[in-house]
Amino acid sequence: MRDKMLGSSTKGPLQWRERTNIQTVARAANVSIATVSRTMNGLATVDPEIAKRVWQVIDELGYVPNTQARGLALGRSRIFGLIVSEITNPFFPELIQGFEDIAVEHGYEILVTSTNNDPSRVARCIRRMLERNVEGVAVMTFGMAEHIVERIARRIPLVVIGTGPVRPGVSTLEVDYDRGILQAVQHLVALGHNEIAFVTGPPHLKSAQSRKSAFVTAVKKCGLTPHPNWIIEGNHTMEGGIAAMGSLLDRRKDVPRAVMCSNDMTAIGVLHRLYRAGLTVPSDFSVIGFDNIHISEVMTPPLTTVEMSRLDLARAAVTALRDQVESNKRYPLKRDYRITTNLIVRESTGAPVGQILCQAAGPPHNESDWR
Numbered sequence: 001m002r003d004k005m006l007g008s009s010t011k012g013p014l015q016w017r018e019r020t021n022i023q024t025v026a027r028a029a030n031v032s033i034a035t036v037s038r039t040m041n042g043l044a045t046v047d048p049e050i051a052k053r054v055w056q057v058i059d060e061l062g063y064v065p066n067t068q069a070r071g072l073a074l075g076r077s078r079i080f081g082l083i084v085s086e087i088t089n090p091f092f093p094e095l096i097q098g099f100e101d102i103a104v105e106h107g108y109e110i111l112v113t114s115t116n117n118d119p120s121r122v123a124r125c126i127r128r129m130l131e132r133n134v135e136g137v138a139v140m141t142f143g144m145a146e147h148i149v150e151r152i153a154r155r156i157p158l159v160v161i162g163t164g165p166v167r168p169g170v171s172t173l174e175v176d177y178d179r180g181i182l183q184a185v186q187h188l189v190a191l192g193h194n195e196i197a198f199v200t201g202p203p204h205l206k207s208a209q210s211r212k213s214a215f216v217t218a219v220k221k222c223g224l225t226p227h228p229n230w231i232i233e234g235n236h237t238m239e240g241g242i243a244a245m246g247s248l249l250d251r252r253k254d255v256p257r258a259v260m261c262s263n264d265m266t267a268i269g270v271l272h273r274l275y276r277a278g279l280t281v282p283s284d285f286s287v288i289g290f291d292n293i294h295i296s297e298v299m300t301p302p303l304t305t306v307e308m309s310r311l312d313l314a315r316a317a318v319t320a321l322r323d324q325v326e327s328n329k330r331y332p333l334k335r336d337y338r339i340t341t342n343l344i345v346r347e348s349t350g351a352p353v354g355q356i357l358c359q360a361a362g363p364p365h366n367e368s369d370w371r
Helices: 011-019 022-029 033-040 048-061 067-074 091-105 119-131 146-153 177-191 206-221 238-249 264-276 294-298 310-327
Strands: 079-084 109-114 136-140 158-161 170-175 196-199 258-261 286-291 304-308 336-339 341-344
Touching: 022 033, 022 048, 033 048, 033 091, 079 091, 079 119, 079 310, 091 109, 091 136, 091 310, 109 119, 119 146, 136 146, 136 310, 146 158, 158 310, 170 310, 177 206, 177 258, 177 286, 177 304, 177 341, 196 206, 196 238, 196 264, 238 258, 238 264, 258 264, 264 286, 264 294, 304 310, 310 336
Parallel strands: 079 109, 079 136, 136 158, 158 170, 170 336, 196 258, 258 286, 286 304
Antiparallel strands: 304 341
16 A cells, blocks of 8 residues: 555655655654654754664655744744753753653754853854744753843743743743752761862852852751862863862862762763872762763763753753743743752762871872872
8 A cells, every 4th residue: 555655656655745744754664753853853862773764764755844834824833942051061962852852742843052151152042043933942051141031031931940030931940959969968978978079160150059059058967067178160071070180189188088079071070080090989089970961870980970850851841831832821830840859879989998198108199190
């Protein structure tokens, strides 16, 4: 039957194309609708072999989606915008994939743009969204200026991470940093650590400020005194983690044997610097990250980290935007969405053993390796 419909005559293929939709393609390729959408959008998250199969089916069926015509007919674009800080940090591709999967399930496409942590790019990102007539925007940058948020909110529904302006059309995703970070500090204290360093994120990011504040509060709750010299500024990159750990090791004395980081990329940098110094994790140092990106699980050793679920963030963001768009109300049905955090214990944390730093007899490790 299918061969007949795909016959060599012009009429056959045209009739087939008229009946073909994204569901037809997904069934024929034995994949999900979201995978078909990601393939057609050219996203690298699709396995190359699967993408090849999907394109073969699309070509065979002659499927050409006319999303613009569909949007004009309905008077809607059915597109949600997603603004992220950067693409190179694995946290954000994972977030994008979750956001798209959930949006596609509800009949929406997505338009993604990145500020690349550059404030000058923000206006360009917003313009792209408005030109494409998106129905709502999720700002997942962990630190967009409030006046920029206000500017977008005047035009379309908006969801932001952290504290946003209290006004119609704006929903917020409130991350419970305190919960997961307190669990992390309690874990280290239970192992026997009473001196803990913290590598922060960029100080201009509200999320980094919140994580630092949560760490200080957690240390106090555990009966310890936060030491200002043990709070090192980082930038949420591996290079920042390498530099921060290097500055701690350079002190030679009074170096905490436990290091918590504002994100996993920083923690991976810390692990690298300790390895280069000939130090062992967790025997010499315990290290904890934040985010629970996928790569953290396959590090050597696997990284103990605080999980902030990208899927929870994505689901809450899409839900918030749909509530506003589909209810035809300027006030969201629910303004605040709580995102929980939880400690994931792996192999990068352990009880402190011995004393490896510089004492009267000198350091037991190769001193040149610490520089």
